[in-house]
Amino acid sequence: MAPDTEIIAGYEVYTPEAAAELKSTESSQKGRPYHPLDQLTVTEIIEVAEIVTSTFSKNSLKFNVITLKDPIKAEYIAWRDGVGPKPERQAFVIVLMDGGCQVNEILVSLPRKSILAQRTIDDVMPILTLEDLDVCERVARADPGVIQACKDIGIHDMNEVYFDGWAVGADERYGFDRRLQQGLAYWRSSENDNQYAHPLDFCMVIDTEREEVLRIDIRRVDGKRVPVPRKSHNFLPEFISDGYITDRLKPIDVTQPKGVSFTMNGNELSWAGYKMHIGFNYREGIVISDVSVDDMYEKRRRMIFNRLSVAEMVVPYGNPDLPHHRKHAFDIGEYGMGLMTNPLKAGCDCKGAIKYLDAVMSTSRGYAAVLPNAVCIHEEDNGLLYKHTDYRDGTVVSARDRKLIISQIITAANYEYGFYHTFSLDGTYKLEVKLTGILNTVPLARGESATPHGTQVAEGLNAHNHQHLFSLRVDPALDGPNNSVVQNDAVSTDIPVGQAGNLYGNAFHCKKTLLKTSKQAACDYNHETSRTWDIINPNKLNPACKKPIGYKIISRESPGLLCRPGSLVWRRAGFTRHTLWVTKYREDELFPAGNYVCQSTGQPGWPYNETVVDWAARDDNIENDDIVCWLQFGITHFPRTEDFPLMPAEPLSVMLRASNFFEKNPALWVPPTSVDKDNSSRDLNKCCGGGGSRPVVTDRSGAAPKL
Known part of the structure; x- marks a missing residue:
């Protein structure tokens, strides 16, 4: 890991200081010019962010997207076919400003280090990033209403509750002044337990930018809360390693002794x-x-x-x-x-x-x-x-x-x-x-049927169609x-x-x-x-x-x-x-x-x-x-029991x-396969053609080979 970097969700994150150390070697990709369709590099992303930040210095910026802007097709094809200049390398950026959720699109020229175009768009919402989805779990665990909803079904330790952030789709209760997501709730009996074996009977609607729970939607059956399915259904080795069957399958190795083609x-x-x-x-x-x-x-x-x-x-x-x-x-x-x-x-x-x-x-x-x-x-x-x-x-x-x-x-x-x-x-x-x-699961109430809109894949668990x-x-x-x-x-x-x-x-x-x-x-x-x-x-x-x-x-x-x-x-x-x-x-x-x-x-x-x-x-x-x-x-x-856990x-x-x-x-450009040694259980002659493209198994005398 490079200095001034950190690992987040599997990504190695580069600060401007860490990116500066890469610039001397990365800028030319070891002497090879960038292809117009190559994704933006580490240093290019940092440069684009600095250009945008310096232009909107009076605003607090949240970057949603910094990505390559594909060149105009006609210009790119002219370059590809050798009849036009190389297209300018550009970046497309989406930012949210001043804690709001209004989309601002920005087009940046990398060689000119300047903004080419900018516009603000109303009544749309940008993509939910991994950082946005992390808001769901953090905010839900601290919300008093969510804590009470968990206590009411016997869960008192919020560290045992996990929330999957989902896009909300569309919710008629809210307009485009709020950037929404919904949180689906689950319980774990231990740190590595399969949470989808323990779905809870509620979900929340969350304002991503204001970081607040707006609504807790609880599903009740006959006016009552649905109990938490408590039986575990785990698949990690620590839970089932003693049950693995290790003597039925022999290893399969894939080798390419002369390398790839x-x-x-x-x-x-x-x-x-x-x-x-x-x-x-x-x-x-x-x-x-x-x-x-x-x-x-x-x-x-x-x-x-x-x-x-x-x-x-x-x-x-x-x-x-x-x-x-x-x-x-x-x-x-x-x-x-x-x-x-x-x-x-x-x-x-x-x-x-x-x-x-x-x-x-x-x-x-x-x-x-x-x-x-x-x-x-x-x-x-x-x-x-x-x-x-x-x-x-x-x-x-x-x-x-x-x-x-x-x-x-x-x-x-x-x-x-x-x-x-x-x-x-x-x-x-x-x-x-x-x-x-x-499978995405929901809890079943006692005596409740999963059909017709789902399948009961385990006790108390419904997986919807x-x-x-x-x-x-x-x-x-x-x-x-x-x-x-x-x-x-x-x-x-x-x-x-x-x-x-x-x-x-x-x-x-x-x-x-x-x-x-x-x-x-x-x-x-x-x-x-x-x-x-x-x-x-x-x-x-x-x-x-x-x-x-x-x-x-x-x-x-x-x-x-x-x-x-x-x-x-x-x-x-x-x-x-x-x-x-x-x-x-x-x-x-x-x-x-x-x-x-x-x-x-x-x-x-x-x-x-x-x-x-x-x-x-x-x-x-x-x-x-x-x-x-x-x-x-x-x-x-239509889920099956074999699809779970x-x-x-x-x-x-x-x-x-x-x-x-x-x-x-x-x-036919591919020559017939030659087999020098047959490893099958039957002593066959050569398989299907000699070396090169000439098939050699038998002659044309009319006598079929005996196997």
Whole structure:
């Protein structure tokens, strides 16, 4: 740890004095100029804070956000393609002044060390940082009303009570003159006890800036308080180590004796013909830009995506009773996926030969905070890539796939989410999310049933039904800036059985619908037609099939939002109303639920806080234009007893696959796998091809090998 630093919630916090010691080595990153998309460094964050503080010296400032301002897209692409100057490095800052909660946006030029623009915005609330959420527990424990609410159910030591800070959603009792959060209350029987086994029957509404409890909402059943569930359900080794089964599983080691197959030049990554830039920010976490690939058939580098990021998610709970109706967490827009990221550990979170990237955030005082090992980059075996066996003579050609994984794991109070951006050798990109952690629980009164809005996962514990809904933002650039989207539906032919063209009734085809406007492109998944969508470049035809080159969107795990139209969640989480939105690209339209999600109402056309619903309502042309696709996917979770006390990881994903993008199978660039020694239980000959690309298992004499 550097001098003048301290560790807070896993972050190493740098004061201006500590940052000054880094400046001489950090400013050029050991001689390499900064990439325009690299996150702000420790010294840059300190410099930005000093510029803002000196300008508003008469005010007391609370920094909410200091982050990189992405360069204007056209200017950045001109620089990337070698036809324009390097964009100016700028920072975007949100500050609260003089103990208030009014948002002040500031744009700072780093090279000019000056403020370029500043504006004050009314009736919006900024993201809740980790420091803001800490206010909840500190204030609640000292509040007389909260202390009495605990005494009334037999809890007298407030050090045994813990409070999870949550965004309040929207509370009609308060306006935008108060910056709100709610506190969910739990009890622990010991320091490391699982608090979610002991939920309490009340929650508070707290003013974050004034640091006061505004309201204590107590849930009563038949007019009575609900008793605290006292039975412990723990999962830490200190509680269950004697019960571990240690003799059933042998170790699995992942080794790469010649090292990894990817290289890093700063934050620019090259792997198996792919190139991309890995960025990171407080809100989206991982941002992947400039995804391109070497096409071995066309003998040139080809662009695929300008930018990929997880832009929003929401977890709406399905119990209508007060105060549970307020539980619908926007874990990206309300808390920031970058801010909630875990420091990763080899062998636990990632396995094999690993490259880590750190994350750099800011604190409320304008200091820099470094989270080590925030991003994991590694390779994994991915099973079969291709295979064919000639049944006549047994000749086999086969190759193993592998995948490059760029991942982060976040902790959102009780839940953990693992995000895995995955590229494989056939040109596929997949975003996989793994859900784990602990169910959000509430206490059951004696004789009370958990159904129909939840599941009793243990004695006295109700886990409510809920959904996890994600939005992947895709800024495509398939062989150029102008792309279109085509909807694909598998349908039977309209020709009746027995008539010409469908004599035997077996004809079916792919019905293709070009989406021409943003209103038309608000689409839902259709299981009956196995619906997919193609992002295409209509200006470039595949020479083999004479169809536009494209990438196919496959989003089968796409449950619709179950909250009723017109409800608070339906208004606030408008992006969940459709599986796909396609909008015309505009600067700064990055977040489908709006720039300011905390306490948002979802009112259409809200100033400074438009959503993807507003953008689609413009009904812009999206045919052969610069477009953005918003892909929704997720899961509806009806809790099981197996999900408690610690939930086994549940995966879900969305995928984009090359669709007539390449002239032929790009996986053929990978030579067949050679096995010099077979370690299986059967004495086979060689597995699936000799060295290089020539398959050698048998000759073509016609005699099949005997196994």
